[in-house]
Amino acid sequence: MEQPVHPFSELFAQLGLPSDEASIRSFIAEHFPLPGEMRLEEAPFWTPAQSQLLREERLDDADWIVTIDQLNIALHTTAEDTGV
Structure with missing residues (x-):
């Protein structure tokens, strides 16, 4: 059975973040680039719950x-x- 693919907007909503396209683009631009060795969930901008x-x-x-x-x-x- 294939897993559903959720759009970024749904993930951002699950994370409690603004989920419109402009906000998502802004978030990525603001936090890009993460150091290559840093795991996504270890990034300092997440709350403990988001991480x-x-x-x-x-x-x-x-x-x-x-x-x-x-x-x-x-x-x-x-x-x-x-x-x-």
Whole structure:
């Protein structure tokens, strides 16, 4: 059975963050780039609850994992790295 892919807006809502497109773009621009060795859930800008949610979803390999991985890539990778 295929896992559902949630859009960023749903993940940001789960994290208690503004979830409109402009706010998501602003969040990524503000916090980019994370150091290469830093795990997404260890970033200093998360609240303890947000960090815990990201960690648990990753460990559970939950249906949020694809979206969490996409956010991780967006915060670690430049357009040059992806060829975009």
